Amino acid sequence: MKMKGRLLALGVVGMAAMGTAFATVPASAAPKPITSGGCEDKYVCLYYNSDLKGAMFKHRYNISNYAGYVFTASDAGSAGAGQPVKNNAASATNWEQGNGIRIYVNSNYIGDWDGVPAWTWVNLSATKNNNASGVWDH
Template sequence: MRRRIPIIATAVLAMGLAAAPQAQANTGYENQMSPEACEKSQATSLFKYAIYYNSNYGGAYRNIGYSVWDFADERIGGAPQGGTQPLRFCHGGNGNGQGIKNNAASVKNKHTTYYAVTYFNSGYKGSADWSSPRSQTNLSVTKNENASFAWQTL
């Protein structure tokens, strides 16, 4: 006996409305709303990249888990939506509540495999500071001129 897929399920799949697998989670949502970003310390967060307001890993910071196309507009649920949705520093200290774009001075990369690349321009473009796996770096090229971040391999 052949098993039949219900008509509604077939229609949903045909329209591409089925839920995305967990591996394809909405990264904008995760970077904005996950407890890993603002409720956990950099030491305990599962997010592997932390960006700091001050040099030498001082002041406010935010944990980030996924590449960010534009720090000034990290969309929840994709585009388009009204207004911008900036990522902000959320752990107390100097710079708390400030937008990350063009305000960061240092980063930590806890990843064991990937380089954390902080870019001058949005869209992973322009000059960049590369942080090797398991390192911390004062930004030099992009200090207070940072617009996006991506994980990279060599």
């Protein structure tokens, strides 16, 4: 029981230290808090609905054409499950450490795009429900 208490205390101290570190970031530069919705480390996840809601599609590599890929139910919901990813994503989260990703309107990384920096999430604007490819910024 003593070990559990010590681990809990360490966790509380660690969380407090993290909160202090994040509190020093200027509000204008602070990224949106990241929530997983089932997304995993080193993946980008596209969601059927805004605000990381609904069915999800996750990938780790560049995809020049989202045709043929479908959304699957996630921790964030099942709305849109089975729907094509191409031209149906409304938001995205990026769990890739150090690399942003660009979601493009057209296949082969052409046209307008929305950027999703590392460890952030966005509601897509230029590519909302009009997305066709995704490429990592290296």
